[in-house]
Amino acid sequence: MKYSLEEFAPVYFTVGLFVIWEAACRLFNIDTFILPAPTEIFAAMVKYWWPLLKNSFVTLWTTLAGFAIAVVFGIALGVVVGWSRTIYRGLYPVMIGFNSVPKVAVVPILIMWFGIGEIPAILTAFLISFFPIVVNVATGLATTEPELEDVLRALGASKLDIMRKVGIPRTGPYLFGALKVGITLAFVGAVVSETIGANAGVGHLMVQAGSNFQMPLVFAGLLALAIEGILMYAIFAAFERRMVAWAFRSSQSAGG
Amino acid sequence: MIVLDNVTLTYPGRTGPVTALAGTTLHVRRGEFAAVVGPSGCGKSTLMKLVTGLIRPTSGTVAVDGKPVTGPVKMAGMAFQNANLLPWRTVLANVMLPLEIVPPYRGRFSRDKAAFQDKAMALLNVVGLSAFADRFPWEMSGGMQQRASLCRALIHEPALLMLDEPFAALDAFTREELWCVLRDLWQKLGFTVILVTHDLREAGFLADTIHVMSARPGRIVETRTVDFPRPRDLDVCYTPDFTQLVHELRSKIAEVRQAA
Numbered sequence: 001m002k003y004s005l006e007e008f009a010p011v012y013f014t015v016g017l018f019v020i021w022e023a024a025c026r027l028f029n030i031d032t033f034i035l036p037a038p039t040e041i042f043a044a045m046v047k048y049w050w051p052l053l054k055n056s057f058v059t060l061w062t063t064l065a066g067f068a069i070a071v072v073f074g075i076a077l078g079v080v081v082g083w084s085r086t087i088y089r090g091l092y093p094v095m096i097g098f099n100s101v102p103k104v105a106v107v108p109i110l111i112m113w114f115g116i117g118e119i120p121a122i123l124t125a126f127l128i129s130f131f132p133i134v135v136n137v138a139t140g141l142a143t144t145e146p147e148l149e150d151v152l153r154a155l156g157a158s159k160l161d162i163m164r165k166v167g168i169p170r171t172g173p174y175l176f177g178a179l180k181v182g183i184t185l186a187f188v189g190a191v192v193s194e195t196i197g198a199n200a201g202v203g204h205l206m207v208q209a210g211s212n213f214q215m216p217l218v219f220a221g222l223l224a225l226a227i228e229g230i231l232m233y234a235i236f237a238a239f240e241r242r243m244v245a246w247a248f249r250s251s252q253s254a255g256g
Numbered sequence: 257m258i259v260l261d262n263v264t265l266t267y268p269g270r271t272g273p274v275t276a277l278a279g280t281t282l283h284v285r286r287g288e289f290a291a292v293v294g295p296s297g298c299g300k301s302t303l304m305k306l307v308t309g310l311i312r313p314t315s316g317t318v319a320v321d322g323k324p325v326t327g328p329v330k331m332a333g334m335a336f337q338n339a340n341l342l343p344w345r346t347v348l349a350n351v352m353l354p355l356e357i358v359p360p361y362r363g364r365f366s367r368d369k370a371a372f373q374d375k376a377m378a379l380l381n382v383v384g385l386s387a388f389a390d391r392f393p394w395e396m397s398g399g400m401q402q403r404a405s406l407c408r409a410l411i412h413e414p415a416l417l418m419l420d421e422p423f424a425a426l427d428a429f430t431r432e433e434l435w436c437v438l439r440d441l442w443q444k445l446g447f448t449v450i451l452v453t454h455d456l457r458e459a460g461f462l463a464d465t466i467h468v469m470s471a472r473p474g475r476i477v478e479t480r481t482v483d484f485p486r487p488r489d490l491d492v493c494y495t496p497d498f499t500q501l502v503h504e505l506r507s508k509i510a511e512v513r514q515a516a
Binding site for chain 2 (some may be wrong): 124143147148150151152154155156157161165166169170172244246247
């Protein structure tokens with residue numbers, strides 16, 4: 001079996017990035033305290049594997065908890081918003097306003113309410129990933145083809161029928177697209193909250209390492225976050241491909 | 257079976273009220289194949305929505321089967337220029353969609369699914385799609401999608417079939433092929449048809465009666481009975497009488513476009 005250059009492109013690019021980074025650090029003699037070389041970061045990852053892993057799990061669980069709440073409420077609100085034009089118009093500006101508030105600004109409030117710990121992280125992950133889910137579900141429902149709606153209404157279909165047979169299946173690609181984006185956002189939310197105030201999590205670990213001037217460990221934390229982010233994105237992307245295969249038809253379509 | 261009596265429809269447009277139809281009167285008998293032709297934008301599609309009760313007239317009355325239409329008529333089959341099949345369903349599942357909605361079938365759907373599947377397969381067989389039942393719509397050509405769309409419009413044995421330029425987006429050969437498919441289905445099942453089209457040959461070949469609409473505000477300006485013997489063959493389109501009919505319809509439409 002022959003693999004093409006394209007298939008391995010992600011590997012080449014990632015390795016290339018680290019090689020350039022390493023070379024730059026050595027060539028320009030960059031202080032470890034400014035920018036540690038990848039080898040130092042990997043060494044820190046090996047040395048501190050247990051705290052990294054432990055805190056990664058904390059971040060993972062708070063992210064997933066917040067994201068799960070966002071999915072449930074996001075779909076529910078998305079269906080309500082997509083159902084009626086009046087609700088859509090009424091709620092949209094409120095949601096835009098809600099989404100425009102930087103979530104970093106909300107974290108201190110959440111910490112005041114719930115104390116330092118996992119709950120502010122979960123809530124921040126929820127708040128940040130909630131909006132794209134609502135908007136995408138609502139858009140999927142609101143953009144049902146009017147002719148298709150006519151076909152069904154002429155058969156005597158109720159609004160609920162149209163929703164069940166057309167609206168909701170049609171929302172699939174929008175929803176899975178939103179989940180893919182939402183999971184990475186939720187991750188960002190959880191880490192932001194951990195950096196501001198928490199006793200565990202990768203964000204917390206990085207703040208602590210930073211205050212001890214352990215720059216390689218700070219970067220090891222960043223790398224751990226990147227890896228977790230890529231993994232979660234990949235899981236949802238694969239899920240999307242399975243669930244709404246029909247939406248990815250352009251490349252295999254017979255056309256005509 | 258279908259009676260439109262002096263129907264006017266006005267709706268609010270962006271630059272003031274628009275009158276789509278003004279004093280339209282139309283009669284269609286049970287089992288008749290009626291075609292409505294006219295210049296573009298003459299309110300042909302509005303007429304379809306009125307008959308199926310998707311919109312209500314501003315004045316005048318619409319009656320189907322002697323009963324005034326006050327809401328969606330339920331039981332009408334519709335097909336449009338776009339096949340509008342659901343991409344996540346196979347062709348067979350798409351055709352069966354009305355059976356999941358229309359009352360007598362709806363309640364029995366899960367119980368009689370196998371029987372309904374046979375029914376759908378039989379219909380797909382008539383239009384020559386039985387080998388493609390398990391395909392997805394996007395794997396098929398436009399003509400095949402349109403055949404499936406016709407099956408979906410007919411699976412629940414509607415008394416009325418409404419067609420809004422169903423063959424307009426197809427190439428000439430596929431279009432003629434589908435004329436024959438529609439002709440055969442109609443002869444076999446005996447439903448009433450209202451076909452909205454701007455293709456005069458299509459109207460002449462398929463219809464019993466052709467109604468010519470004027471430019472907006474639309475109304476019926478002429479009704480022609482087409483009495484070529486049935487069953488009709490595509491060859492009828494090349495007879496002098498047919499050419500004469502198309503020619504006359506053509507001049508009539510040119511005339512109403514001038515007047516607009």
